[in-house]
Amino acid sequence: MKTGLSLEEAQSLLLSQAAAVPTEQLALTQACGRVTGKDIASAENVPPFDRSPLDGYAMQAADMQGAGAECPIQLSVIEEIRAGFTAQKKVTPGTAIKVMTGAPIPEGADVVIRYEDVKREKDSLFIFHELNKGNNIVPAGEDVSKDEVIVRQGERLTAPRIGLLAAIGKAAIPAFNKVKVALISTGDELVDPSEQLQVGKIHNSNVHSLGARCQQLGAEPLYFGIVPDEKDVTAERMRQALKKADLVITTGGVSVGDFDVVPATLKQIGADVLFWKVKMKPGSPVIAAQKDGKLLIGLSGNPAAALITFDLLVVPVIKKMMGLCQQLPMKITAVLANDFAKESPQRRFLRGKLEISYPTNRIRLTGNQQNGVLKSMIDCDVLIDVPAGSGPLMAGQKVTAVMMENVLV
Numbered sequence: 001m002k003t004g005l006s007l008e009e010a011q012s013l014l015l016s017q018a019a020a021v022p023t024e025q026l027a028l029t030q031a032c033g034r035v036t037g038k039d040i041a042s043a044e045n046v047p048p049f050d051r052s053p054l055d056g057y058a059m060q061a062a063d064m065q066g067a068g069a070e071c072p073i074q075l076s077v078i079e080e081i082r083a084g085f086t087a088q089k090k091v092t093p094g095t096a097i098k099v100m101t102g103a104p105i106p107e108g109a110d111v112v113i114r115y116e117d118v119k120r121e122k123d124s125l126f127i128f129h130e131l132n133k134g135n136n137i138v139p140a141g142e143d144v145s146k147d148e149v150i151v152r153q154g155e156r157l158t159a160p161r162i163g164l165l166a167a168i169g170k171a172a173i174p175a176f177n178k179v180k181v182a183l184i185s186t187g188d189e190l191v192d193p194s195e196q197l198q199v200g201k202i203h204n205s206n207v208h209s210l211g212a213r214c215q216q217l218g219a220e221p222l223y224f225g226i227v228p229d230e231k232d233v234t235a236e237r238m239r240q241a242l243k244k245a246d247l248v249i250t251t252g253g254v255s256v257g258d259f260d261v262v263p264a265t266l267k268q269i270g271a272d273v274l275f276w277k278v279k280m281k282p283g284s285p286v287i288a289a290q291k292d293g294k295l296l297i298g299l300s301g302n303p304a305a306a307l308i309t310f311d312l313l314v315v316p317v318i319k320k321m322m323g324l325c326q327q328l329p330m331k332i333t334a335v336l337a338n339d340f341a342k343e344s345p346q347r348r349f350l351r352g353k354l355e356i357s358y359p360t361n362r363i364r365l366t367g368n369q370q371n372g373v374l375k376s377m378i379d380c381d382v383l384i385d386v387p388a389g390s391g392p393l394m395a396g397q398k399v400t401a402v403m404m405e406n407v408l409v
């Protein structure tokens, strides 16, 4: 078992042990937020034919030569077509066909003039200016060309991708299954939010913040409730969770206190411990183990520490399991908007809010940075990465931060 890893070592060790879940065929209506299981190429052009982008008249550009405000050119209208239908006749010199938005360009025509720019009298049409060949014609394949790959394996199925899949005639696509994440809360002091608090007890918030994060990611949280700080009960709950879930997350009980039973329980169920303790604050006493090819990760119980270590260590693992090709968060540099008075003997992540501004982006601290303060996670979209050995931070100082807001990317 390794101990005292850097965050990056812990992330890559976990990622090396995680594998994508199987794929299933999914209807587009069910696909939002899921991840594509295979590259998808278009079998056809979108649009499939040259079409008119406006209501107007299709004709030959050569016929418009010499047209002017004082010397209109007269053509005869031989047919009218609307979207969804094709012309029966061909456009020949001296003729025009009225077309509605979305209608296919009739054979023989090479330009469309706007309805508003012509004068119509019975079957006669008067043109007052010239246009060039190809004007106001949307070519076949403008959006997608035949054989073009429009969605790649490992990409999130977002609104535009789902729309494009529909446009190329795919009603269902292979997508990775939802990753099932079991959540177990350990702690004698915990009670469900629906229950009245007795003296010394607190409401279990971790299961809900982490469960909600799973849902934001597109994973499925499985709620395995609260266990007391007892090895046997915790072991039994871990075994049940391993049967049902792809990944098991516990909170609480990972430190070195008398009742921190998670490390010993992992050994009791025969899990292989990969590492314990990561060099970072908050949440350093995180433990990771493996059993039956599945990962179990024990996070600190402090509500902010639990969510931050979930975001930094567990989210990349879930992303890999759900098939996403992009797993680690992006980093940015920005300037600190306020002071942080404490020294940081250990590497520390501070909760901040990115403010897009000129000439440099700024990060405002979101409030009290204590491990147990969840409120300062509310506006947090970046975690400022403060290197070990840093002194107090000053407003105006350049910092590096990890972007948290792109959970759905």
Ligand code: AMP
Residues within 6 Å of the ligand: 185, 186, 187, 189, 190, 202, 203, 204, 205, 206, 207, 251, 252, 253, 254, 255, 299, 300, 301, 302, 303, 372
């Ligand atoms: P632990 O990691 O078990 O040492 O817990 C650290 C702190 O987090 C203690 O104050 C716990 O009461 C608190 N805590 C642990 N689990 C939870 C939870 N599920 N929800 C809210 N607070 C918790």
Ligand code: MG
Residues within 6 Å of the ligand: 186, 187, 188, 229, 252, 253, 259, 260, 301
């Ligand atoms: Mg505890």
